Amino acid sequence: MTGPGPGPFLLGIRHHGPGSARAVRAALEQCRPAAVLVEGPPEADAVIGLAADEGMRPPVALLAHAVDDPGRAAFWPLAEFSPEWVAIRWALEQGVPVRFIDLPAAHTLAPGGDDGERLAPDPAGTAPGPDGPKAGAGTPGDAVPRLDPLAALAAAAGYDDPELWWEDAVEHRRSADGGDALVPFAALAEAMTELRTAFGEGDGPDGARDLVREAHMRLRIRDARREFGAGIAVVCGAWHVPALAAKRTVAADRQALKGLPKVKAAIGWVPWTHRRLSRHSGYGAGIDSPGWYGHLFHAPDRPLERWMTKAARLLRDEDFPVSSAHVIEAVRLAGSLAALRGRPLAGLTETTDAVRAVMCDGSDVPLALVQDRLVIGDVLGEVPETAPATPLQRDLSRLQRSLRLKPEAASREAEFDLRKDTDAARSRLLHRLRLLGVDWGEPVRSRAGTGTFRETWRLSWEPELAVKVAEASAWGTTVLAAATAKAEARAVGSAALADVTALAEHCLLAELPGALPAVMRVLADRAALDADVVHLAEALPALVRSVRYGDVRRRDTAALGKVAAGLAERIFVGFPAACAGLDADAAEAMRGHVDAVHQAVTLLAPETAPETAPETAPETAPETGAPSGLRHRWSGVLGVLAGRDGLPGGIRGRAARLLLDDGLLPDGRAARLMGLALSTGTEPAQAAAWIEGFLGSGGSGGMLLVHDERLLSLVDDWLTGVPPAAFTDVLPLLRRTFSAYDPGVRRTLGELVRHGGPAGGSVTRPGARPAAAPPLDPGRAAAVLPTLRLLLGLPDPSAPDPSAPGPATPTTPGAAR
Structure with missing residues (x-):
């Protein structure tokens, strides 16, 4: 089956261009070629037939990866409006052979074959332009400037923006019925010839690679002509058309391919997304607006009106007041803007301006929805189950x-x-x-x-x-x-104890019973050899979480419980010594470890009921298998930290606070520790650090001061007694502590201090009622009682009891009868 003329028919296109896709379909219908050759990796010839499968829904991509190094991979994305996809589908529907002719992926993925080691975003060069020196938007982080042939064509046509020129000249042009579908391709080929002459054949960052690719394409075209005759169609980036039409010897082309690095490659289809087709994603597939291009490709007529209707529907779904009148006015405005700017049709720029002005009232907030949902979109392609896969x-x-x-x-x-x-x-x-x-x-x-x-x-x-x-x-x-295999390998390769404990937790969450024994062996070895208390403290929380919450997933965590208990015992022994001699930053980090270990011990060894007799108490916690006295020994460590002089104030204050929260400080003991820490003999910076450690951050520390008048009085007395010369050094620490409290807590503390004395003195002394607490108003309190009873499900005491005998009902004479 041959078409008019000798062929081959070189159809230069812009990748992912709906105008190019429509032109390719028209040209193929006119030429009726005997075979179709498409720019792409030849390894994909084996899977090209899947493009006709009912389960294949673009956008999709060809994914090629090196068999020995799967991380070395490359994508060739295709959308419904991609000219290559249109050509492939046309050939499969017509029963015409279709082949890929670009440089094989085996060369592209080889080290040194395409910039080396990183993931190639699109070696086929899906760029905004017609696959020229600007082809491919580069890999993330690639800052090499690239030549832009479109800019030269746009400048010749009087356009400042090459994208606007391409839309007007190609994307918005619809071929008239009865016209020659090959004329636009001939004109574009002539323009590319002039541009290649101006830019040079091998100039630009991709010039050398383009020459190699074009040599391979010419060899494949020669093979196709010998097999199918001259009537073949070649769909490729327009930049390559002059090179493919040039007369080159077979020997020269083979010489260009000689010595190329090569690897064994595998290829298959994978789903793609419109968002990954956009330049914003970082993959640089070459189009800013895949959703807009998809709309242009599928709209049978009146594309502007249909687009405005889509935008109005989206905004209405998001509860924006948009009516049909907005649609009519937006269409009018977009058309007027296109006429003022000398454009044949309203493009994306005009439609966006019209939507912003008419439907969004000039706001970019609702416009961002249109940009994200419509202009780009979240369409995800599908690949049939029969596609090759690992x-x-x-x-x-x-x-x-x-x-x-x-x-x-x-x-x-x-x-x-x-x-x-x-x-x-x-x-x-x-x-x-x-x-x-x-x-x-x-x-x-x-x-x-x-x-x-x-x-x-x-x-x-x-x-x-x-x-x-x-x-x-x-x-x-x-x-x-x-x-399972990767978890075992990671356990053996992990050097830090915390990494192994985190891996053990991950194995429990992922339910990997095969990997857990190997991880546990490595964990026991690392724990036995590591003597650093900080490392042990970092490892304990993840291990305890695995032990404590393993029952939710119905896992046996007895072995983990024993390891965790052993780690805790070693931490108890070394913690007081590890807290000595620390600077401010190290002390703050160690205070975090104190909190983490305290929480871990609380989970590992829950507090037993107070009525349990010592002789009947279990030796181990039934939930975790930890020794019953573990928590008591940790309380002893906290007591040592709270009372030992020379330790950083933040650590001593935090230990005292944890003991107070657990109810392990006798009456007056907390006040005594605070009094000693905030005495006049203590350096103000250390006193402020003790306050920060004791009160902590967030709402919990502030609420402690609100409800414990004695502690608030001590803090107030210390603060008012700080010498003026030292107050400037203390203020930043206090501000860091108190600024973390909730606004309501800070306001309550301020009221308590403000009403503490007639002349702004200290707050209420121990045993006295603070003046800021107003007397109870019985009327206001009674007003909320019905609501509380309703919420708590309590009976109303004022309602009659239906079970009680009621009062005697008066009767009239003769009622008994």
Whole structure:
């Protein structure tokens, strides 16, 4: 099947251009070529037939990766409005052979073949321009300036913005019925010839690579002509058209390809997103507005009116007052702006200005919704199950279907109840993937509560996760096997004790029974050899969380409990010595370790009931298996820290506060410790550090002062007695402490101090009622009692008791009869 003329038909296009896509379809219908050649890696010829599968929904991408190094990978994205995709689908529908002719991925992925070691965003050069020296927007962090052939063409046409020129000249042009569909391609080829002459064949950062690619394309075109004849169509970046039409010898082209590095590569289809097609994503696939281009490609007529209707529907869904009158006026304004600017049709710039002025009342806040949801969009493509994939990818797809956890491009939050089998399985899958480096989900703090049976995740599937899955395939053929193997390897390779304990916690969350014994052996070895108290304190909290909350996931954590108890005992022995001789920064860090160890010990060894007799008390805590006296020994350590002179004031104050919270300070002991710390003989900076350690930050410390009048009186007495010369040094520390309190707490403290004395003296002395506390108003208190009874479900004492015998009912004479 051949078309008019000798061929081959070189169809120069702009990647991801809807105007180019429509022109390619028209040209193919006119030429009816015997074969279609498309710019892309030849390894994809084996999977090109899947483009016609019903389960294939663009945007999708060809993903090629080195078999020995899956992290070395490259994408070739395709959208519905990509000219290459249109050409592929046309050829498959017509039964015409279709081939890829670009440089093989085996060369592109080889070290030194495409800038070396990093992930290539798009070696096919999907740039805003027609695949010239500007081809490819580069990798993240690439700051090399690139030549822009579009800018030269736009300047020749009198345009300052090359994007506007391309839209007017190509994207907004619709071929008239009966016109020659090849004329635009001939004109574009002539323009590219002039540009290549002006810029030079091998100039620019991509010039040398382009010459190699074009040599390979010419060889593939020669092969296709020998097989199918001259009537073939070539769909490639317009920049390459002059080079492909040039007369070069076979020997010269083969010489250009001689000695190229090569690796073994595998290729397949993966889902892509509109957001990854946009330049904003960092992958630089070449278009600012994939949603807008998709609309232009699919709109059968009146694209401006249809776009404004979409924008109005989106804003109404977000509760913005937009009516049909807004749509009519926005269409008029966009058309007027296009006429004033000399454009044939209203483009994205005019539509955006009209939407901002008419529908958004000049505000950029609702306009940002339109930009994000419509101009870019969150469309996620789909790949059929029959597409080639690694065993790990197939297992992941099976789990996603069975757990009804569908990948989505848009970020969303999902809450799991771990008491339910399905939610627990979803949690395990996400934790296993995180262990493999596939961060599909990120744990976030739950807004619904703090129960240990609840988990909240933020889910967002990004296309590059397909590369992470390919990399993780080296660890195993299933998610469970791969996560287990990687956990064991990480345990052996971890040098820090805290890393191993965090890994043990992760193994419990991901339910990896095969990896946990190996992790536990490494953990026991590291714990036995590490004598640094700070390292032990950093490792203990994660280990205790695993022990304490393992029962929610129904795990046996007895071995972890023994290791945690051993770590705690070693921390108790070395903590007082480790707290001595610290500077201010080290003391603040150590105070954080005191808090963390205290919380861990509280979880590991819960307090026994006071009525339990010593002889009947269990030797170990039933929940964790920790020794029953562990918490008592930690209280002794806190007592040593609180009363030992020479330790940093922040640590001593924090230890006293923790003992007070646990009710382990006798009456007056806290006041005595505070009095000693805030005495006139203590350096003001150390006294202020003690206050900060004792009161802490946030609302808890302030509420302690609000409700404990004695402590507030001590603090007030010390503060008023600070010498003026030292007050300037103390003020920043006090401000840092008190500024962290809630505004209501600070206001209450101010009222207490203000009413403390007739002349602004100290606050109420111990045993006296503060003047700031007003007397109880019985009337106001009685007004809230009905509401409290309703909330607490208590009976109303003023209501008659239905079970009590009522008063005798008076009767009339003869009623007994």
